[in-house]
Amino acid sequence: MKIEGQYDAKKIEDKIYKLWEDSGFFNPDNLPPASAKARARRRKPFTIIMPPTNANGNLHAGHALVMTIEDIMIRYKRMRGFKALWLPGLDHAGFETQVVYEKKLEKEGRSRFKMAPEELYKEILQFTLENKKNIESQIKSLGASCDWSREKFTLDAEIIKIVYETFEKLYNDGLVYRGKKIINWCAKHQTSLSDLETENTEKIDKLYYLKYGPFTIATARPETKFGDKYVVVHPKDSRYKAYAQGQKIALEWINGPVEATVIKDESIDMDFGTGTMTITPWHDAIDFGIAERHGLDKQPIIDFQGKLLPIAGEFVGMKIDEARPKIIEKLQSKGLVEKIEENYKHVVKTCYKCNTLIEPQVKEQWFLKMKPLAAPAIRAIQKNQVIFIPNHYKKIILHWLESILDWPLSRQVVWGIKIPAWHHEPICIPKKGHEKNIVHCKQIIISPIKPKCEFCDAKFVQDPDVFDTWFSSGQWPFAALAANHNAKDFKTFYPTDVMETAGEIIFFWVARMIMLGLYATKKIPFKYVYLHGLVLDAKGQKMSKSKGNVINPLEITEKYGTDALRIGLIMGNTPGQSLALDENKIKGYRNFSNKIWNASRFVLINLQDYNPTKKASLNALQKKHIKELKKLAKETTILMDDFKFYIAGEKIYHYFWHTFCDKIIEESKSALAKKGKEKQAAQYILLQILSDCLKMLHPFMPFITEEIYQQLSRLPSNRGSSTKSGPIKDKKQLLMISEWPK
RNA sequence: GGGCGGUUAGCUCAAUUGGUAGAGCGCGAAAUUGACGUUUUCGAGGCAAUAGGUUCGAAUCCUAUACCGCCCACCA
Numbered sequence: 001m002k003i004e005g006q007y008d009a010k011k012i013e014d015k016i017y018k019l020w021e022d023s024g025f026f027n028p029d030n031l032p033p034a035s036a037k038a039r040a041r042r043r044k045p046f047t048i049i050m051p052p053t054n055a056n057g058n059l060h061a062g063h064a065l066v067m068t069i070e071d072i073m074i075r076y077k078r079m080r081g082f083k084a085l086w087l088p089g090l091d092h093a094g095f096e097t098q099v100v101y102e103k104k105l106e107k108e109g110r111s112r113f114k115m116a117p118e119e120l121y122k123e124i125l126q127f128t129l130e131n132k133k134n135i136e137s138q139i140k141s142l143g144a145s146c147d148w149s150r151e152k153f154t155l156d157a158e159i160i161k162i163v164y165e166t167f168e169k170l171y172n173d174g175l176v177y178r179g180k181k182i183i184n185w186c187a188k189h190q191t192s193l194s195d196l197e198t199e200n201t202e203k204i205d206k207l208y209y210l211k212y213g214p215f216t217i218a219t220a221r222p223e224t225k226f227g228d229k230y231v232v233v234h235p236k237d238s239r240y241k242a243y244a245q246g247q248k249i250a251l252e253w254i255n256g257p258v259e260a261t262v263i264k265d266e267s268i269d270m271d272f273g274t275g276t277m278t279i280t281p282w283h284d285a286i287d288f289g290i291a292e293r294h295g296l297d298k299q300p301i302i303d304f305q306g307k308l309l310p311i312a313g314e315f316v317g318m319k320i321d322e323a324r325p326k327i328i329e330k331l332q333s334k335g336l337v338e339k340i341e342e343n344y345k346h347v348v349k350t351c352y353k354c355n356t357l358i359e360p361q362v363k364e365q366w367f368l369k370m371k372p373l374a375a376p377a378i379r380a381i382q383k384n385q386v387i388f389i390p391n392h393y394k395k396i397i398l399h400w401l402e403s404i405l406d407w408p409l410s411r412q413v414v415w416g417i418k419i420p421a422w423h424h425e426p427i428c429i430p431k432k433g434h435e436k437n438i439v440h441c442k443q444i445i446i447s448p449i450k451p452k453c454e455f456c457d458a459k460f461v462q463d464p465d466v467f468d469t470w471f472s473s474g475q476w477p478f479a480a481l482a483a484n485h486n487a488k489d490f491k492t493f494y495p496t497d498v499m500e501t502a503g504e505i506i507f508f509w510v511a512r513m514i515m516l517g518l519y520a521t522k523k524i525p526f527k528y529v530y531l532h533g534l535v536l537d538a539k540g541q542k543m544s545k546s547k548g549n550v551i552n553p554l555e556i557t558e559k560y561g562t563d564a565l566r567i568g569l570i571m572g573n574t575p576g577q578s579l580a581l582d583e584n585k586i587k588g589y590r591n592f593s594n595k596i597w598n599a600s601r602f603v604l605i606n607l608q609d610y611n612p613t614k615k616a617s618l619n620a621l622q623k624k625h626i627k628e629l630k631k632l633a634k635e636t637t638i639l640m641d642d643f644k645f646y647i648a649g650e651k652i653y654h655y656f657w658h659t660f661c662d663k664i665i666e667e668s669k670s671a672l673a674k675k676g677k678e679k680q681a682a683q684y685i686l687l688q689i690l691s692d693c694l695k696m697l698h699p700f701m702p703f704i705t706e707e708i709y710q711q712l713s714r715l716p717s718n719r720g721s722s723t724k725s726g727p728i729k730d731k732k733q734l735l736m737i738s739e740w741p742k
Numbered sequence: 743g744g745g746c747g748g749u750u751a752g753c754u755c756a757a758u759u760g761g762u763a764g765a766g767c768g769c770g771a772a773a774u775u776g777a778c779g780u781u782u783u784c785g786a787g788g789c790a791a792u793a794g795g796u797u798c799g800a801a802u803c804c805u806a807u808a809c810c811g812c813c814c815a816c817c818a
């Protein structure tokens with residue numbers, strides 16, 4: 001007997017993965033009918049599109065959870081006889097990757113602002129492609145049974161093509177528009193960000209009460225006040241009823257006399273400060289709103305580097321932090337500071353990547369109108385056409401969709417999919433011989449390739465921006481299936497069955513996939529959304545490099561085996577709930593692996609002379625065991641269908657260890673020592689129960705179970721035998737495609 | 743300001759949906775060259791955050807309260 005007393009995961013994992021890969025069964029087109037009865041069922045597809053993994057580093061614990069949950073689902077369904085497709089993908093991850101790469105550049109003493117965009121793009125591409133290979137092999141090492149022949153990358157030409165088609169359609173439908181609106185600007189990364197990409201941070205500042213003619217205004221940002229020429233009060237505020245809308249007032253301000261105009265607007269909070277404020281529409285979202293409503297002028301005060309513009313007079317070129325105290329000093333010397341409130345607590349927006357204070361700016365950008373896209377999504381969710389697991393996410397997503405704002409799509413980074421928009425001069429430059437025909441043609445053309453003006457020689461210049469990476473990710477389920485003109489795949493596998501991803505990105509991604517999927521394909525891209533929680537460290541703390549508590553899943557698998565990590569991530573992990581990953585827990589499941597190994601070893605040793613052709617006559621107790629096994633299979637099946645892997649896993653675990661090992665194996669020992677019928681029956685029972693357990697454990701612990709199953713198939717009784725009793729038929733039969741116990 | 747969760751054994755979490763609370767880890771005691779010491783057996787440990795209510799029956803449903811966490815939000 002080659003099989004040894006201690007299970008050594010390292011010895012078998014690569015070998016087993018290769019066995020699966022070579023079998024071709026990751027590709028649903030190659031799957032044989034699981035059994036005669038299941039022949040019809042195999043035609044039924046079951047599809048999961050893997051959330052494209054960021055190709056900019058290593059897999060972390062969260063990825064390990066994704067791979068495990070999804071692999072469990074897909075292996076289970078494959079064994080149930082479905083045409084199971086798990087389509088893997090990798091993500092160029094736009095801004096995220098650029099940020100990672102910029103950090104690398106910084107370490108090398110370089111800067112992206114000193115590089116030509118094409119050069120930077122090339123370097124990041126190189127970096128991403130290297131990481132892509134790395135990530136792929138890491139995904140494999142976790143046992144993911146995904147169809148690599150259908151793998152997609154978010155920068156594949158075919159994917160980009162689909163993204164462009166959607167963009168053009170949205171544009172033609174009037175849902176995409178170019179607008180000069182206020183956006184979130186990160187001065188460090190030199191790009192605009194969506195609201196989701198900013199964080200609200202509590203900050204303690206000073207609140208300055210400044211004399212503005214007859215008014216007193218309260219502000220935390222005196223440096224934006226240079227151009228303020230509108231003073232706003234609430235129309236119902238009796239304190240200011242002497243002032244009329246539009247009334248002009250001459251007053252002395254920071255850099256000399258200005259003429260202010262009184263504006264009355266309902267958005268003013270009468271209880272805040274003095275109930276009066278001046279507005280800076282260029283650098284504040286509320287102020288921008290007021291200016292839009294009243295048709296007021298807007299002008300920039302701060303540039304995109306975060307420095308004051310010439311309007312600031314003597315303060316020009318200064319950074320905000322530097323300028324603020326100096327401005328206050330000057331205001332004080334002019335007697336314009338009434339008081340300063342210390343410890344003013346307020347919430348500011350910061351960049352989610354670098355915590356830099358967001359400077360709102362007005363910028364021309366591409367926007368997507370969200371209300372018309374959200375409406376059908378809301379209806380579909382309310383009608384439960386897509387089911388959320390856990391259920392409370394339904395409320396969360398509806399709440400977000402109901403108050404959705406337009407989505408700024410452009411990003412000023414190089415790493416991403418270029419926006420297929422081309423800008424043209426306002427007036428055509430006439431071609432030779434057509435000088436008399438002055439034509440005003442389209443200033444913007446949406447086209448994947450460089451367009452030509454039919455009237456003139458003016459050149460079209462491509463929009464320099466790229467898409468928010470979530471705009472393309474939002475189309476992933478249908479794009480990944482329909483790419484390469486694969487109408488057949490699209491027809492067979494779309495809409496998909498389950499989208500499994502982190503609860504964290506429900507707005508970023510899930511909501512947008514539903515909206516864009518509905519828009520582009522008229523169908524919700526998936527039937528179920530399964531959301532998992534965060535993977536935390538053993539103490540329940542969020543993992544972070546700075547805290548030094550990051551658990552590398554690959555180190556864990558190295559130590560305890562992939563199967564131990566997998567089942568350790570599943571047990572006790574309910575959907576949506578965050579999970580504390582304790583190494584001791586994984587160690588416990590390593591012990592379980594070993595238990596499986598040794599129980600199997602016992603069976604193998606005692607079945608060398610087993611003859612499966614003889615009918616086993618079972619005693620009452622043994623019949624009870626079989627009954628109990630069937631009951632377990634039935635219950636487990638229900639739980640698996642219900643996405644309750646944590647309970648299913650625990651049930652099988654418990655049965656295997658405390659019923660099969662502790663009771664049934666122990667009971668069998670005396671019978672095995674005998675000869676004839678009694679021994680035969682004991683052997684039959686052991687084999688039957690072990691192989692069914694291996695099947696039920698397989699989705700959770702694929703490597704060890706497959707290895708043992710292969711060993712069982714090499715029992716003398718099975719070599720070349722065509723018996724129908726027991727699961728072992730042919731050497732080529734893999735546990736991976738065996739039929740789930742009934 | 744609005745929304746969503748959570749509070750169950752020392753720790754981390756369950757309970758197939760209303761039927762006298764269970765796992766893993768940890769802890770205590772014992773066994774032993776047995777498939778497995780990464781083992782086996784036995785054991786201790788819970789007025790379910792609090793206060794009410796509905797019910798024959800509540801960890802589970804309802805109403806408050808208190809903590810903890812998360813998300814959304816244009817009080818300058």
